[in-house]
Amino acid sequence: MKQDEKKSEILDKKKVSSQLSLSGWLDQRAPFLSFLKKEYIEFPMPKNLNIWWAFGAALCIILLLMCITGIFLSLTYVPTAQEAFLSIETIERRVPSGWMIRAIHIAGSNLFLFFMYLHLFRGLYYGSYKSPRELVWLSGLIIMMMIMITAFAGYVLPWGQMSYWAANVVMQALSSIPWVGKSLSYWLMGGTIPNTITLHRLFVLHFVVAFAILVIVGLHIIFFHVVKSNNPEGVEPCKEEEVLPFYPYFVCKDGVVIVFAIFLLVVLAFFFPNLLTNSENYISANPLETPTTIAPEWYFLPFYGILQVVPSKFGGVLLAMGSVCVLFLVPWLDRSPIKSCKYRPLHRVSLFLLIMSYITLGVVGKIHDQPLLIWLGRFALFYYYFHFLIVMPFSLRFDLQRSLPKSLLDAVRSKP
Numbered sequence: 223m224k225q226d227e228k229k230s231e232i233l234d235k236k237k238v239s240s241q242l243s244l245s246g247w248l249d250q251r252a253p254f255l256s257f258l259k260k261e262y263i264e265f266p267m268p269k270n271l272n273i274w275w276a277f278g279a280a281l282c283i284i285l286l287l288m289c290i291t292g293i294f295l296s297l298t299y300v301p302t303a304q305e306a307f308l309s310i311e312t313i314e315r316r317v318p319s320g321w322m323i324r325a326i327h328i329a330g331s332n333l334f335l336f337f338m339y340l341h342l343f344r345g346l347y348y349g350s351y352k353s354p355r356e357l358v359w360l361s362g363l364i365i366m367m368m369i370m371i372t373a374f375a376g377y378v379l380p381w382g383q384m385s386y387w388a389a390n391v392v393m394q395a396l397s398s399i400p401w402v403g404k405s406l407s408y409w410l411m412g413g414t415i416p417n418t419i420t421l422h423r424l425f426v427l428h429f430v431v432a433f434a435i436l437v438i439v440g441l442h443i444i445f446f447h448v449v450k451s452n453n454p455e456g457v458e459p460c461k462e463e464e465v466l467p468f469y470p471y472f473v474c475k476d477g478v479v480i481v482f483a484i485f486l487l488v489v490l491a492f493f494f495p496n497l498l499t500n501s502e503n504y505i506s507a508n509p510l511e512t513p514t515t516i517a518p519e520w521y522f523l524p525f526y527g528i529l530q531v532v533p534s535k536f537g538g539v540l541l542a543m544g545s546v547c548v549l550f551l552v553p554w555l556d557r558s559p560i561k562s563c564k565y566r567p568l569h570r571v572s573l574f575l576l577i578m579s580y581i582t583l584g585v586v587g588k589i590h591d592q593p594l595l596i597w598l599g600r601f602a603l604f605y606y607y608f609h610f611l612i613v614m615p616f617s618l619r620f621d622l623q624r625s626l627p628k629s630l631l632d633a634v635r636s637k638p
């Protein structure tokens with residue numbers, strides 16, 4: 223009886239003290255602080271995470287930077303065919319620090335796509351798409367598609383020669399879709415060639431999708447927090463000794479990569495601002511003069527490569543779209559119970575060949591006037607699909623299965 227009285231006394235005291243402090247008062251009404259504590263301070267992360275797990279955090283920071291610089295650029299940018307190019311010149315030469323904001327936006331977009339490819343590759347290598355993380359994977363792919371749309375729309379906005387002709391190539395590719403293609407591209411472009419209406423629509427698309435990405439990233443992180451993190455061994459942690467709290471361990475670890483990312487961004491933006499831009503885009507769009515070579519940004523080159531190696535235009539469009547769509551099926555195509563490629567030697571080799579195929583297609587996207595390269599590109603395209611449609615579903619039968627460590631602690635301890 224006495225013990226019960228003591229307990230209720232302690233509870234009452236706690237209640238009163240939490241009501242007295244402002245944070246306690248606020249937390250009882252809007253539990254943001256306890257949410258932050260649970261999800262970002264105490265959140266358990268596997269002990270053995272390596273550097274590949276830090277790119278998600280770096281992507282979040284670059285995304286914010288892109289949105290902020292984008293808002294500043296849009297204050298001066300004018301989305302009409304007559305004024306777009308001049309307004310970019312105004313940003314570069316007249317707006318105070320305009321050149322810097324634009325340089326950060328351009329370098330940021332390149333770094334963002336580079337980190338996104340690394341983040342995606344990490345997922346493929348360590349099997350982070352497998353149960354129970356399917357929704358994290360699928361939401362990531364939706365973000366990737368939205369980023370591609372945003373990047374394409376953004377590239378057209380300066381209305382230089384490359385911007386104009388890139389829009390032209392994409393709309394022509396769309397118009398190759400049987401029956402509906404021509405009307406679809408006319409409807410999207412607001413005419414038969416890229417014009418002010420197209421530019422206006424792409425500007426709105428660029429702006430709206432960029433902010434929608436923020437929402438889907440929020441969902442992506444919620445899904446991630448529900449199922450918690452995978453790790454390089456692909457063995458789920460089940461003991462308390464196998465995890466560490468997010469703060470301070472992973473805040474510091476992610477912090478190092480974020481600082482490195484910002485350093486890279488500063489070097490690119492301030493020392494090599496022209497490395498990532500095409501000189502052709504410093505010439506205002508001219509519908510009467512086709513540039514000698516039309517090539518997209520490096521991150522779209524593999525898709526452009528697919529368009530080059532497939533003889534039929536529509537076939538190329540289908541296979542290029544399919545190369546992204548097939549990623550959505552990955553959680554169900556891969557039937558192996560082993561997640562990490564560390565324990566799947568044949569699958570690891572196949573994944574390496576897949577990356578090589580993707581890079582080969584990128585090279586073909588850049589240089590496509592040599593028959594030998596075109597054939598190499600066709601072989602690479604074949605292997606790309608072969609990996610997903612044949613190797614993944616059947617690797618369970620052929621892979622040299624290695625035994626998995628019994629627990630995460632065993633795996634971490636057995637390391638030299």
Ligand code: HEM
Nearest residue numbers: 275277278279281282342345350358359362363366451452
């Ligand atoms: C704007 C783009 C993106 C942002 C900001 C982002 C952010 C994050 C963050 C913060 C995490 C947790 C930390 C980490 O594992 O790195 C994460 C995990 C994850 N992301 Fe993304 N992500 C993005 C795009 C993608 C894409 C394109 C994919 C590919 C489909 C993807 C798939 C995953 C997966 C599977 C995980 C779980 C990793 C694990 O538990 O092993 N994400 N993401």
